[in-house]
Amino acid sequence: MALARDGTGINATARAFWSQVHPVFMTPPLAASLFGAILADDITPTLAAIHVAAMFAAVYTAHVKDGYVDFYVRGEDDDHPLTERGCRVALALSTTLFALCCLLLGVLVNWVAVALTVPTWLIAYHHAPQLDTNPVTATTGYPLGIALSLFGGFYVQAAAFAAVPLGFAVVFLVLLSGIKVIDDAQDYDYDRSIEKRTVAVAVGPTRAYDLAYGLMVTALLIVVAFAVARLFPPTAVLAALAFAAVALAARRAGPELATMLLIRGSYVFLAVLVAAVRFEPLAGFA
Known part of the structure; x- marks a missing residue:
């Protein structure tokens, strides 16, 4: 039985499986895992690679499950590269990889590392059709996965909790x-037509925009406050300023362009934070 809808053979199947790798949304969780590792004093590359692989498997699971639900269950999408059986095989493979990574983390680190990792897969697998129908869980599922990826990436290296x-x-x-x-x-228009309760549907686009930028401003103020308190390096403020500039430009754009700008702005935000933490350029002036 075919796994790909657009052809048969190894090449067509490989293309169908690879189609579920979406770099724009997959890069942040993997980068967050590595950022967490950088926050530790010593980095063990093998442990970092295992945790990154687990995050890849979790996000891949989310993409496959989301695509399956949207095309085969809800009928929202016009096409999907994988057959139903292909989706099930892809989910089995990604889940097996994730389980193997958790097993290795349990052996090489401890059970706490596993406990911090498992929720990322649970969020990924249940994003559709459970979590994406509620305004709160639809909004926080992906960000919470990235937060867990970052904190888990640190714990895997340090085997300890820390405030930073x-x-x-x-x-x-x-x-x-x-x-x-x-x-x-x-x-917004489509979600409202099918009664899918995102934040925009629940409170209206205008209030949703205000809430969104309020959350982003709050995050940047937290960075500044932690930098002033010396929990973060002082140069972390530069990351806040860089993202603020992107957010100001996005504020004048429509949802599609704003999303593109903000996601790429988050890459810049992360990159500046990595440089600030890893190199601490102002440490000599403290």
Whole structure:
């Protein structure tokens, strides 16, 4: 029985499976895992690779399940590269990879590392059709996964809890929740027609925009406050300023362009934070 809808053979099947890798949405969780590792004093590359692989498997699971539900269950999408059987096989493969990574983390680190990792798959698998129908869980599911990826990436290296990675996890949860509200607003008319309760549908587009930017401003203020308190390096403020500039430009754009700008702005935000934490350029002046 075929796994791909647009052809048979290894090449067609490989293309169908690869189609579920969406770099724009997959890069942040993987980068967050590595950022968490950087926050630890010493990095063990093998452990970092295992945790990144687990995050890849979790996000891949989300993409496959979401596509399956939207095409085969809800009938929202016009096409899907995988057959129903192909979706089930892809989910089985990604879940097996995730389980293997968790097993390795349990052996090489401890059960707490596993406990911090497993929720990312649970969020991914249940995003559709359970979590994406409620304004709160539809908004915070992806950001919470990234926050867990960051904190888990740190714990896998340090085998301990610390305030700094927890602080960064909170910042990303709040910041990305704001971006997700904007992202969901792209589909306001359609979501409203099928009674899918995103934040935009629940409170209206105008209030949703206000809430979204309020969340982003709150996240940036947290960064500044933590930098003043010396929990974060002082140069972390530069990350807040860089993202603020992008957010100002996005504020004047429509939902689609705003989402594109804000997601890429989050990449810049993360990159500046990595540089601030890893190199601490102002440490000599403290």
